[in-house]
Amino acid sequence: MFAGSLAMGMHAATAQEAGEQSMQRVEITGSSIKRIAAEASLPVQSFNQKDIKKTGVTTVTDFIQQIPAMQGFSVAADSVGGGGGGITTASIHNIGEQYTLVLLNGRRIAPANSGTTIDLNSIPLSAVERVEVLTDGASALYGADAIAGVVNFILKKGASDWQIDAKYNRPERSGGSSNAVSLSKGFGDIDDDGYSVFFSASHDEQKALKASQRSFAKTGIVNFTDPANGRALQFINGSSLALPANAAVRYTAANGDASSVNLNPYALSHNGACAPMNADFYGNGNCYFDHASTIEINPETKRDGVFSSGEFKLGASGFKAFYDFAFTKANVRSAIAPFPAQFSIDQGSALYNRYVAPYLTAEQAAGVTSVTANYRLMEMGNRTYDYGTKATHIVAGVDGNAFGWDVNSAFTWSRNRQTQDYVSGFPVAAKFDAAIDAGLLDPFTYGYGEMPEAMKNTLLGTGFSGLYSTQTVIMKGWDARGSREAFKLPGGTAMLGVGVDYRDTNYQVANEDVAKNAEILYESPSIDSGYHRANAGAYAELMMPITKQLEVTASARYDRIGATKDNVGGASYGQTESANTWKLSGKYSATKNLMFRAAAGTGFRVSTMQQIAGMQEDWGVTGGNYNCPLAGTNHPLASYCNGVGRQQFEAFRAGNAELAPEKSKQWSIGTVWEPLNGVSMALDLWQVEIRDQVTDVAESQIFAQWEKYANLYTTKYVASTGRNELAIVYAPVNIGRAESRGIDYDFQHRMNLWGGKLTNRLAGTYLLRSRYTEPGTSDEWTSNLNRYSSNDDVAFRHIIRASSSFETKQFTHTLTAAYRNGYIDKPQTEDDCAVIVAGSPGECYAITLQVPSYTTFDYQVAYRPMANVEITGGILNLFDRDPPFSLRNAGSHQVGYNPSYSSALGRQFYLSGSYRF
Incomplete structure (x- = not known):
């Protein structure tokens, strides 16, 4: 047929x-x-x-x-x-x-x-x-x-x-x-x-x-089992730009090393429980937002x-004239x-004093270099x-x-x-x-x-x-x-x-x-x-x-x-x-x-x-979450991995x-x-x-084989945080x-x-x-x-x-x-x-x-x-x-x-x- x-x-x-x-x-x-x-x-x-x-x-x-x-x-x-x-x-x-x-x-x-x-x-x-x-x-x-x-x-x-x-x-x-x-x-x-x-x-x-x-698409947190051994697993496509926000704190440790800590003030004030539509997947202090549940x-x-x-x-x-005319309007x-909003939190500000400072150690508080709120504007x-x-x-x-x-x-x-x-x-x-x-x-x-x-x-x-x-x-x-x-x-x-x-x-x-x-x-x-x-x-x-x-x-x-x-x-x-x-x-x-x-x-x-x-040109962020592959390497941009956990990265085309x-x-x-x-x-x-x-x-190749694609790494200036962030180039x-x-x-x-x-x-x-x-x-x-x-x-x-x-x-x-x-x-x-x-x-x-x-x-x-x-x-x-x-x-x-x-x-x-x- x-x-x-x-x-x-x-x-x-x-x-x-x-x-x-x-x-x-x-x-x-x-x-x-x-x-x-x-x-x-x-x-x-x-x-x-x-x-x-x-x-x-x-x-x-x-x-x-x-x-x-x-x-x-x-x-x-x-x-x-x-x-x-x-x-x-x-x-x-x-x-x-x-x-x-x-x-x-x-x-x-x-x-x-x-x-x-x-x-x-x-x-x-x-x-x-x-x-x-x-x-x-x-x-x-x-x-x-x-x-x-x-x-x-x-x-x-x-x-x-x-x-x-x-x-x-x-x-x-x-x-x-x-x-x-x-x-x-x-x-x-x-x-x-x-x-x-x-x-x-x-x-x-x-x-x-x-x-x-x-039902098969309603969440980015999918429970399933390994068919080989029946082990219960979770497939995750969450985002660290969460609701309520995570705080990413970068600081200089007492020994002079650059370090970082992630925290979610909401979870810390609720016995470690993330808010609904969020979950703790990696035990790194962040709550991860289930963004896939919100989309069309x-x-x-x-x-x-x-x-x-x-x-x-x-x-x-013996000749004929002809024409074709086609017009389509599609939306x-x-x-x-x-x-997904990222913005800086100034030290000494009301937000810093109320939600960040109480959860920092003395060493962290003394060496703070930046605080970034990673926030999901769900109410918009x-x-x-x-x-x-x-x-x-x-x-x-x-x-x-x-x-x-x-x-x-x-x-x-x-x-x-x-x-x-x-x-x-x-x-x-x-x-x-x-x-x-x-x-x-x-x-x-x-x-x-x-x-x-x-x-x-x-x-x-x-x-x-x-x-x-x-x-x-x-x-x-x-x-x-x-x-x-x-x-x-x-x-x-x-x-x-x-x-x-x-x-x-x-x-x-x-x-x-x-x-x-x-x-x-x-x-x-x-x-x-x-x-x-x-x-x-x-x-x-x-x-x-x-x-x-x-x-x-x-x-x-x-x-x-x-x-x-x-x-x-x-x-x-x-x-x-x-x-x-x-x-x-x-x-x-x-x-x-x-x-x-x-x-x-x-x-x-x-x-x-x-x-x-x-x-x-700006091309948003990566589709997946990745650990920074340049950390600890001799790549000239390796320092941009300091304090960076598993996340979506900036992208250009x-x-x-x-x-x-x-x-x-x-x-x-x-x-x-x-x-x-x-x-x-x-x-x-x-x-x-x-x-x-x-x-x-x-992008999976760029992150899996960073040495082969080292030239596809760059930085992007993010105006909302006032910092350059590591980015990849498609x-x-x-x-x-x-x-x-x-x-x-x-x-x-x-x-x-x-x-x-x-x-x-x-x-x-x-x-x-x-x-x-x-x-x-x-x-x-x-x-x-x-x-x-x-x-x-x-x-x-x-x-x-x-x-x-x-x-x-x-x-x-x-x-x-x-x-x-x-x-x-x-x-x-x-x-x-x-x-x-x-x-x-x-x-x-x-x-x-x-x-x-x-x-x-x-x-x-x-x-x-x-x-x-x-x-x-x-x-x-x-x-x-x-x-x-x-x-x-x-x-x-x-x-x-x-x-x-x-x-x-x-x-x-x-x-x-x-x-x-």
Whole structure:
């Protein structure tokens, strides 16, 4: 039902379903040559509207991320807490979203960042006619940077009835409900009327889901047992910025050594018991706040979209003008843990005298050098961000035939603008410090809900709400391509395709004064930035039918990518890069029902403008808590570890102008076989090897291997404490090599049964290899296949989708199963101390769990009481499977499961309707 055929015959079927009765030449995804649809030879998975509807999804993101060939993408639940701004992406074969090219009607759209990554939120599902996924990478037509492959959204066009669609989805448990509505209409016929225009408008939204609404995610303090010996353990993702506050006291001991002591005045005055929502995990004097219990694990989203396409005959010239227009407004609102505030307590102040001095020894009191309050502003509520995206995409061009050439040329203007608003939960430093100095706030006394109303109002009065920054990406481009018959061969006529393309991408970040002046407590100043870069390419493709059975296609491409220009300072970063890439593919039709195909080629990609030229900027704090690895070492920043316990560390993000281009080699070999009427199978073995792959070093690697990444340690000045603190830098590096290999498969069976048609399908991807070399080496391989790797990801060997659909004149019943195998979880070491023995603070425990496999079932029934009406009801996650337990504690803020690999919504019921008139 869902998986989409890898067989070429699927294209012919799709064309027939669209009403194409004649053998019309069409553009095939992955080729510059217009050909009969049934002639396609590349491994393209095609999904029409019927396939999409049977999944029960509401958004493009949900649909794409269910395809078995997709792994390694960004989901909104992970993106909003992990610095991604709520974007959602596509990634073929776990090779990476940056290597997966996403197109609208075969043309690029403005990315969500300074590279080529596309935010799927900007594409309205209601406007999609079909989706084609080319799983063979480095296209001559689209660009050598499409190393993993291409996702091409073919949008609706042509005459059609008015159609209104509506859907409502509600999880059985609270939170996360969604709804969608769309309206569309097509006018005119290009042949009869000389024009054709299509229009659609849509709206969809989803409510937020709180961690407290799901038992598996409601706390960052998770009790579990070691499956090997039954020992009771606790998994901890707490923060030393607590409620009430901890006090970190640094002092000079009597012997002259720098030392420190942590204390929690609330606990000390309550017989050592931490306040509710806090716990003593390490016996180091701190109480640790359960921040994971306060967050939203799925953000609130709203999206409005308008799309129109049109074609107009240009007299009797044989040409037609065309346009595409798409506009999407999307808002992703995310609520993460309340603000973590650090500020200095002056010696002799009322707070010092009342809450700190009584608990210090004479030696400590005599040598005090600084006191820092580590406080959680729970009464301000969650830090709530609103990421607003406005995406506009305009294409205008001509298409026709001249002098024997099928030609197509167009201009593209595409813009993606994202605003970041601070909605609530952010204190202005000047106001907050003034309230502390005036004695209007007491950070050491009150637990959640205990703060006096007047004090709470004072705290709320320090907050900021408004626009924080705006990121704008504008892509302007022009392309022209043509194809024609070239010469005769024994198997038929050879076809030649040629083309050129040019695009200029401008990336700009404009910060508001609140960001530029670091007005928010604990933040560093943000600096406006802007870059632009020009790309140009030319390509040629020759398809040669050597015999009636054998067809060979050769293509070559030249790309030139300019240096990154700084719009603000005028400097250039990196250098102009160019490369010649090639691809050779072929298919052999052994019989009418058996075909073999193969392809080999090369790819080329230059890093994003931000990766090359990005200045060092504040990037919050680390996702995990760590002991300071530089303590007692000869690192020049080792002194910043004095008095520092286990904590989250400051973080920056920065670029690297020395990054080398990435280059790839890939090949595939496959077969399509129909042994019996109604039975088909397709298998494709593929491999991609990337040299000089670019990636950010994960924080776990930086802390575990500090000597290798010594240059990624720095300091950050924290205005609220008046001190420099140790920080790490997330910076991109060329890691060496990466290899991926696997098999895509698709088995299908159709038969007539009981007056209807039964369709069974099994489709999936089987990964054979997924590995990369450690940064700075060429032969130290790390595999993430079926294991959580140092890059904080997992490559799954098995992702399978099986379905059975029974269709009669009025009803269609569909049962679908989705399977993802288990994997080795993130190792937790004694040094990490994220796991302790239950009831024994500070007794760290090393463990690596096996995360179990995850299988869900969906059921849907569609009812067609009239030709123009369809009513559909269904259940997603029929057996209400919770996500499997995981000890992951990097990336976004969710704890207890991995939001990248399973949904927290649980069993969902949905009802939808479609009416044409």
